[in-house]
Amino acid sequence: EAEVAQSPRYKITEKSQAVAFWCDPISGHATLYWYRQILGQGPELLVQFQDESVVDDSQLPKDRFSAERLKGVDSTLKIQPAELGDSAMYLCASSAGIWGQGPYEQYFGPGTRLTVT
Amino acid sequence: DQQVKQNSPSLSVQEGRISILNCDYTNSMFDYFLWYKKYPAEGPTFLISISSIKDKNEDGRFTVFLNKSAKHLSLHIVPSQPGDSAVYFCAANSGGSNYKLTFGKGTLLTVNP
Numbered sequence: 629e630a631e632v633a634q635s636p637r638y639k640i641t642e643k644s645q646a647v648a649f650w651c652d653p654i655s656g657h658a659t660l661y662w663y664r665q666i667l668g669q670g671p672e673l674l675v676q677f678q679d680e681s682v683v684d685d686s687q688l689p690k691d692r693f694s695a696e697r698l699k700g701v702d703s704t705l706k707i708q709p710a711e712l713g714d715s716a717m718y719l720c721a722s723s724a725g726i727w728g729q730g731p732y733e734q735y736f737g738p739g740t741r742l743t744v745t
Numbered sequence: 746d747q748q749v750k751q752n753s754p755s756l757s758v759q760e761g762r763i764s765i766l767n768c769d770y771t772n773s774m775f776d777y778f779l780w781y782k783k784y785p786a787e788g789p790t791f792l793i794s795i796s797s798i799k800d801k802n803e804d805g806r807f808t809v810f811l812n813k814s815a816k817h818l819s820l821h822i823v824p825s826q827p828g829d830s831a832v833y834f835c836a837a838n839s840g841g842s843n844y845k846l847t848f849g850k851g852t853l854l855t856v857n858p
Binding site for chain 1: 749777781786787834838848851
């Protein structure tokens with residue numbers, strides 16, 4: 629069964645350091661999402677890609693966060709510098725939906741648990 | 746302003762009985778709704794969805810009901826099994842071409858043997 633791959637699964641970093649997460653979506657899925665989930669909350673969208681283009685980054689803290697999906701396949705989310713408040717689960721999801729059409733179901737990877745000390 | 750609300754943080758049910766998880770929404774533009782299940786240290790797993798043109802969708806032990814006039818949906822699990830113990834998230838999509846999902850805070854379901 630096709631799955632969304634993410635690495636690393638766990639990351640501990642000190643504040644002010646740089647950290648990067650990688651995601652490989654389900655093959656053929658044009659839409660890729662990065663979410664942040666804080667304990668006790670639902671996932672919140674950080675950035676959405678359609679192929680290699682960003683279609684929504686309205687909730688991405690652009691002073692420290694960046695995301696790219698250069699060839700429209702895998703993606704990297706970077707934080708520099710990391711802050712204590714960035715400790716959370718970072719989830720990647722993909723969807724077969726294309727511009728103007730469904731389906732709407734998003735499929736999630738296992739996530740990266742980030743701890744900033 | 747939370748547009749998708751799951752007002753019960755937790756629910757405990759006996760094995761074999763029915764579990765009913767509830768979700769309310771405020772945005773009338775939402776036209777597609779999904780339920781996800783999440784185990785600790787894993788990503789959410791898609792369970793079942795429903796379009797706003799329907800009022801019920803069933804998949805095995807899982808049934809989702811949608812009441813548009815009340816802006817309310819519910820997930821029924823019958824019969825409940827201990828392996829169903831997880832956090833359940835309700836999510837909604839506002840249509841258009843963005844496919845952005847808005848999630849509730851989740852309900853922790855515990856199914857006791």
